[in-house]
Amino acid sequence: MPLPQLTQARAPLTRAIEVINEHGARETISIPAERDLTVYVDKRELVTLMTLGAHPEWLVLGYLLNQRLIASVNEVESITVDWEVNAASVKTRQGIDRIEERTSRRVVTTGCGQGSVFGHLMDEIDTIRLPAEAGLKQSELYAIVNAIRLKESTYKSAGSVHACALFHGEALQLFVEDVGRHNAVDTIAGWMAMNPAPTLDRSNGSQSSSEKIFYTTGRLTSEMVIKSAQMGVAVVISRSGITQMGLDVAERVGLCAIGRATHQRFLCYANPQRLELDAIPSAAPVARERAASPS
Amino acid sequence: MPLPQLTQARAPLTRAIEVINEHGARETISIPAERDLTVYVDKRELVTLMTLGAHPEWLVLGYLLNQRLIASVNEVESITVDWEVNAASVKTRQGIDRIEERTSRRVVTTGCGQGSVFGHLMDEIDTIRLPAEAGLKQSELYAIVNAIRLKESTYKSAGSVHACALFHGEALQLFVEDVGRHNAVDTIAGWMAMNPAPTLDRSNGSQSSSEKIFYTTGRLTSEMVIKSAQMGVAVVISRSGITQMGLDVAERVGLCAIGRATHQRFLCYANPQRLELDAIPSAAPVARERAASPS
Numbered sequence: 113m114p115l116p117q118l119t120q121a122r123a124p125l126t127r128a129i130e131v132i133n134e135h136g137a138r139e140t141i142s143i144p145a146e147r148d149l150t151v152y153v154d155k156r157e158l159v160t161l162m163t164l165g166a167h168p169e170w171l172v173l174g175y176l177l178n179q180r181l182i183a184s185v186n187e188v189e190s191i192t193v194d195w196e197v198n199a200a201s202v203k204t205r206q207g208i209d210r211i212e213e214r215t216s217r218r219v220v221t222t223g224c225g226q227g228s229v230f231g232h233l234m235d236e237i238d239t240i241r242l243p244a245e246a247g248l249k250q251s252e253l254y255a256i257v258n259a260i261r262l263k264e265s266t267y268k269s270a271g272s273v274h275a276c277a278l279f280h281g282e283a284l285q286l287f288v289e290d291v292g293r294h295n296a297v298d299t300i301a302g303w304m305a306m307n308p309a310p311t312l313d314r315s316n317g318s319q320s321s322s323e324k325i326f327y328t329t330g331r332l333t334s335e336m337v338i339k340s341a342q343m344g345v346a347v348v349i350s351r352s353g354i355t356q357m358g359l360d361v362a363e364r365v366g367l368c369a370i371g372r373a374t375h376q377r378f379l380c381y382a383n384p385q386r387l388e389l390d391a392i393p394s395a396a397p398v399a400r401e402r403a404a405s406p407s
Numbered sequence: 408m409p410l411p412q413l414t415q416a417r418a419p420l421t422r423a424i425e426v427i428n429e430h431g432a433r434e435t436i437s438i439p440a441e442r443d444l445t446v447y448v449d450k451r452e453l454v455t456l457m458t459l460g461a462h463p464e465w466l467v468l469g470y471l472l473n474q475r476l477i478a479s480v481n482e483v484e485s486i487t488v489d490w491e492v493n494a495a496s497v498k499t500r501q502g503i504d505r506i507e508e509r510t511s512r513r514v515v516t517t518g519c520g521q522g523s524v525f526g527h528l529m530d531e532i533d534t535i536r537l538p539a540e541a542g543l544k545q546s547e548l549y550a551i552v553n554a555i556r557l558k559e560s561t562y563k564s565a566g567s568v569h570a571c572a573l574f575h576g577e578a579l580q581l582f583v584e585d586v587g588r589h590n591a592v593d594t595i596a597g598w599m600a601m602n603p604a605p606t607l608d609r610s611n612g613s614q615s616s617s618e619k620i621f622y623t624t625g626r627l628t629s630e631m632v633i634k635s636a637q638m639g640v641a642v643v644i645s646r647s648g649i650t651q652m653g654l655d656v657a658e659r660v661g662l663c664a665i666g667r668a669t670h671q672r673f674l675c676y677a678n679p680q681r682l683e684l685d686a687i688p689s690a691a692p693v694a695r696e697r698a699a700s701p702s
Contacts, residue, residue: 146651272648353567356441380427
């Protein structure tokens with residue numbers, strides 16, 4: 113089965129605006145773009161996403177996968193994004209079964225979480241089996257945190273975006289920024305579906321990504337943890353903290369959740385047996401400072 | 408018409424957990440609670456909110472108001488929250504008109520934005536008229552930023568929450584933290600409805616809050632700006648930045664949007680005529696540093 117055909121719609125990621133600062137002086141700064149993208153599946157309107165717009169086709173594909181509206185990328189024939197009309201047209205090969213029913217439950221998730229996670233996602237947790245052998249070395253974790261530090265681009269120029277990244281061991285595979293971090297993780301899911309690893313197991317529509325590591329600047333909410341687990345990723349690293357339901361889900365699915373990861377510091381919240389402490393810093397621990405703002 | 412009867416359901420706001428740090432040592436830290444709260448309106452299930460749980464009744468009331476499912480607090484007879492079953496039962500006086508139809512459109516908003524803003528909110532922007540005289544002095548802005556600095560409580564002990572606050576001039580009226588900042592602003596809307604100002608104008612169901620100032624630690628997304636405007640608040644201050652649609656909406660409704668507000672610094676993104684520069688710092692401006700993480 114061929115992969116879906118995707119357009120490569122592009123649009124500016126930042127916009128220069130004039131502001132007044134505390135001295136009453138005019139300053140020109142950049143802010144991130146934020147666009148509405150209405151998704152149509154077989155000509156039926158499904159949802160409107162607000163996005164930076166860097167990779168809209170992967171975003172839409174990942175959204176459909178992560179919402180479990182499709183079980184496999186093979187169900188999609190094409191995704192056509194047109195920024196002239198802010199629309200993404202998804203053409204499926206055989207339609208989406210019971211789409212009305214499956215999009216009818218509505219859960220409003222935490223803060224930076226996905227707007228509307230259709231309710232059955234939570235029911236699905238207990239069917240997820242993460243690879244037992246998947247893990248991470250502390251030295252790899254430090255390499256990942258450093259790679260991210262060198263990478264952020266829209267954030268550096270305009271702020272106000274979240275970043276997610278996918279690593280294979282310590283090798284960066286994809287770096288995505290978006291105004292919503294749920295978009296960033298959906299975009300990664302879409303990219304993964306279009307770039308199957310040799311170890312891809314399509315029998316259940318999910319990827320067996322035993323060495324994949326997911327990084328996010330945002331908090332580890334239940335939704336981020338569920339989405340990572342759905343993508344077959346057993347180790348998640350965050351610059352921020354974790355919420356209670358994020359922790360509950362991580363423990364339930366056996367996911368190694370690491371947060372507050374900056375420089376050489378981190379906290380492992382769940383499943384530390386997946387983390388090999390091969391690079392313990394020599395300096396004595398000092399009082400930990402919190403990040404300046406939640407995210 | 409009497410105000411609705413609200414329970415005062417309480418539950419712990421933080422939870423102590425054990426983590427492993429970068430030295431391989433165990434540490435006990437606090438994380439914020441995160442609870443699901445399913446809202447039933449006249450026994451019909453409406454939505455599930457994920458919340459810290461500090462003020463669930465105001466949250467539900469504000470949610471109904473901000474989603475425009477009710478036009479006035481007078482439509483509600485009671486809200487009963489029971490954490491034993493994670494349910495909020497809303498009893499209306501006369502039912503909600505066309506509730507099925509009005510909750511059928513779905514927009515997934517940016518990042519920390521409300522999960523599912525029912526679509527007609529965006530259509531409503533042009534009906535909003537903010538009071539022409541409402542404004543803020545720079546000295547008040549500094550007092551507000553300082554008041555917030557002294558206030559954050561769950562954040563200080565557990566991190567990973569957003570804060571919102573309502574000020575009347577520089578006097579703090581309500582400070583709310585939640586795992587989702589959309590919850591924090593909804594909670595403020597609920598409190599405002601239960602504590603009408605003397606200047607309250609009920610003729611159109613909205614408050615005329617000409618001296619009210621809204622503060623948020625989160626980004627100024629379109630949704631935050633719309634909700635503030637709906638509450639009749641003409642000045643919004645954020646510790647973070649602004650998104651493009653947030654700016655567009657602020658300009659369209661005439662709202663004064665101020666961001667990157669820390670210590671004596673800030674940027675006024677829109678409608679600077681509402682801001683009186685009465686306390687310009689004497690020091691020369693230096694290069695501005697961005698916050699450590701988006702939010």
